[in-house]
Amino acid sequence: MGGQIVGTDQAAFMELSLVGTALIILIVLALLAYVYKLMQDKKKIIEPLNKKLDAFSKVFDTSKDAVFMLTGTDKIVYANKSVIKLFDLSDNYMSKKTEIDLKVKIKKDWTNWDQFLLNTDNDEEGTKSFTKSSLLSSDKRIGEIPVNIHIDTFFIEDEKHKIISFENIKKEKDNETLSFLHKLTKLPNQDRALVDLNILYSKTHLQNGKIALVLLNIDNFSRLRSVIGYEQADNVFVKVAQYLTSLGNANSFMPYHTHHNNFLLIVTNVNSIEGVTTLVKSIQKELTSFYKMGNTDLYLTASAGISIYPDSGPTLKLLDNAYKALSYAEKNGYGQAHVYMPDDESHEFDELMLLNQMNPALENEEFEIYYQPIIDTKLEKIVAAEALLRWNHPQHGIIHPDIFIPLMEKTGFVTKIGQYTLRKVLKQQKQWEQFNFGKVEISINTTLLEIEAEGFAENVANQLKEFGVSPKLLKYEIVEGSATANEKLARKQFVALKNLGVQVALDNFGVENTSFSYLKKFPADTLKINKVLMGNILKSEEDQRIVKAIIDLAHGLGLNIVAEGIDTKQKYELAVSYGCDFAQGFYFAKPLPVFEFQTLLVSNDK
Numbered sequence: 001m002g003g004q005i006v007g008t009d010q011a012a013f014m015e016l017s018l019v020g021t022a023l024i025i026l027i028v029l030a031l032l033a034y035v036y037k038l039m040q041d042k043k044k045i046i047e048p049l050n051k052k053l054d055a056f057s058k059v060f061d062t063s064k065d066a067v068f069m070l071t072g073t074d075k076i077v078y079a080n081k082s083v084i085k086l087f088d089l090s091d092n093y094m095s096k097k098t099e100i101d102l103k104v105k106i107k108k109d110w111t112n113w114d115q116f117l118l119n120t121d122n123d124e125e126g127t128k129s130f131t132k133s134s135l136l137s138s139d140k141r142i143g144e145i146p147v148n149i150h151i152d153t154f155f156i157e158d159e160k161h162k163i164i165s166f167e168n169i170k171k172e173k174d175n176e177t178l179s180f181l182h183k184l185t186k187l188p189n190q191d192r193a194l195v196d197l198n199i200l201y202s203k204t205h206l207q208n209g210k211i212a213l214v215l216l217n218i219d220n221f222s223r224l225r226s227v228i229g230y231e232q233a234d235n236v237f238v239k240v241a242q243y244l245t246s247l248g249n250a251n252s253f254m255p256y257h258t259h260h261n262n263f264l265l266i267v268t269n270v271n272s273i274e275g276v277t278t279l280v281k282s283i284q285k286e287l288t289s290f291y292k293m294g295n296t297d298l299y300l301t302a303s304a305g306i307s308i309y310p311d312s313g314p315t316l317k318l319l320d321n322a323y324k325a326l327s328y329a330e331k332n333g334y335g336q337a338h339v340y341m342p343d344d345e346s347h348e349f350d351e352l353m354l355l356n357q358m359n360p361a362l363e364n365e366e367f368e369i370y371y372q373p374i375i376d377t378k379l380e381k382i383v384a385a386e387a388l389l390r391w392n393h394p395q396h397g398i399i400h401p402d403i404f405i406p407l408m409e410k411t412g413f414v415t416k417i418g419q420y421t422l423r424k425v426l427k428q429q430k431q432w433e434q435f436n437f438g439k440v441e442i443s444i445n446t447t448l449l450e451i452e453a454e455g456f457a458e459n460v461a462n463q464l465k466e467f468g469v470s471p472k473l474l475k476y477e478i479v480e481g482s483a484t485a486n487e488k489l490a491r492k493q494f495v496a497l498k499n500l501g502v503q504v505a506l507d508n509f510g511v512e513n514t515s516f517s518y519l520k521k522f523p524a525d526t527l528k529i530n531k532v533l534m535g536n537i538l539k540s541e542e543d544q545r546i547v548k549a550i551i552d553l554a555h556g557l558g559l560n561i562v563a564e565g566i567d568t569k570q571k572y573e574l575a576v577s578y579g580c581d582f583a584q585g586f587y588f589a590k591p592l593p594v595f596e597f598q599t600l601l602v603s604n605d606k
Contacts, residue, residue: 072162213307314592358413508528519553
């Protein structure tokens with residue numbers, strides 16, 4: 001019995017073992033089947049993905065731009081063929097930190113490669129672009145290459161990555177350079193001259209210097225060409241260009257070949273009109289005998305038109321005035337020279353004619369806003385400007401406001417022009433904000449007639465709201481005499497402006513019926529010291545005492561002071577020594593058209 005029971009138990013146990021083994025085999029097979037299915041599914045996903053990655057890789061490899069991907073620790077994850085060629089990467093560059101012997105120039109600053117990567121580090125996703133930069137190999141292998149740099153930062157599973165691309169713009173730069181050269185003589189052309197002049201004007205304003213434009217015209221050259229032939233005529237131009245280039249290097253001027261037989265000289269560091277005319281006469285004399293055809297000297301004459309800033313007028317009209325001077329010179333015969341002066345176009349304006357033309361002029365936007373910078377004496381930077389009106393008349397050119405403003409005041413037209421000025425200023429401020437020129441406070445002059453008009457402050461409020469300009473960037477100036485003529489009304493209107501957040505200045509303070517007690521009642525933020533006082537300040541001890549007293553009193557009342565009429569360094573230094581907050585005058589810049597003022601703002605930020 002016992003042996004039989006044991007045998008039965010063993011059989012049962014063996015049967016259970018077989019079942020367990022079978023179950024285990026089934027489970028393993030199931031797992032293998034599941035793993036196989038996963039591998040097949042993954043293969044379906046990975047193979048197309050790898051194909052796409054290969055395709056993208058080929059796309060980047062065909063790109064002329066150098067494109068590569070870095071990890072957060074600046075190890076290379078991917079580099080296209082252009083990168084490998086440009087940086088001469090070794091075959092085993094993958095997953096290694098970039099060791100590129102390069103320097104990168106952003107604007108004016110050069111940095112090595114590691115510092116550049118550090119400077120462009122970004123903890124958030126986003127794109128940075130650096131245009132018109134320069135990439136330089138320190139070993140001179142690739143030389144200096146102008147490039148656009150684009151950096152895109154992104155994250156993969158919380159790990160930061162960067163894609164960096166370099167766009168080689170050498171051809172673009174070369175083409176741009178060629179577009180600024182005269183095809184025959186290779187001198188800079190008029191397009192280049194206009195660009196250079198805009199840069200030069202801003203420097204001239206800051207340095208209180210003079211520049212001269214000289215337009216040279218080879219006289220009667222069309223007839224001369226018919227005599228000597230096309231090829232010889234071209235040779236003449238080339239030799240003139242070479243002569244002017246050599247002379248320019250020795251005498252600090254830049255020659256340009258503008259149109260046909262016209263050459264332009266931009267002369268800097270001008271000390272006197274006589275110095276410029278002497279230079280022109282020496283050029284004219286040289287041209288009479290400097291070109292030979294065989295054993296024969298070719299007698300050339302050149303007429304010259306000269307304009308000098310600031311003697312001949314504003315920089316905006318300097319080139320036009322040089323052309324006018326050239327026209328005057330040519331009227332007097334070959335080989336003549338003329339210096340343009342404002343008296344060349346003196347006009348006696350008919351008041352009735354101007355009055356009749358004011359409304360059409362407003363509709364045609366002939367009235368332009370000029371801006372005269374205001375300098376913070378502590379920062380020594382432009383922080384504000386005064387908006388000044390000019391009438392760019394189609395027949396008479398720029399008409400000074402001293403001529404047309406009194407007429408506007410007589411007829412009440414000044415109210416219209418005041419609203420027009422506000423609108424133009426706010427529109428311009430909005431554009432400066434959109435193009436990141438910085439926020440500049442603008443002062444607008446107003447009159448008693450304007451503030452007496454119905455809805456003066458309401459119009460200012462509506463215009464500020466329409467253009468979305470901060471009231472803090474707007475200041476209204478009123479001449480002291482006008483403000484005191486109707487104290488009650490003036491105070492009411494300017495309190496309304498102050499409630500809007502607009503600032504208020506009392507202009508021409510210190511000369512008219514100055515009442516210091518009036519300052520306590522008038523809601524001014526700023527006093528502008530009359531330029532007449534500043535004009536005599538170096539000679540008159542009495543004016544010095546008055547100016548110092550005004551500054552001390554204003555500061556005691558919590559007002560800022562602007563000294564107008566600063567036209568010399570000595571006046572500026574004296575005003576600063578008295579504690580003047582701001583300064584304005586020809587020492588810094590004359591009133592400038594908007595484009596020139598913008599150029600000044602850009603140089604001001606550098």
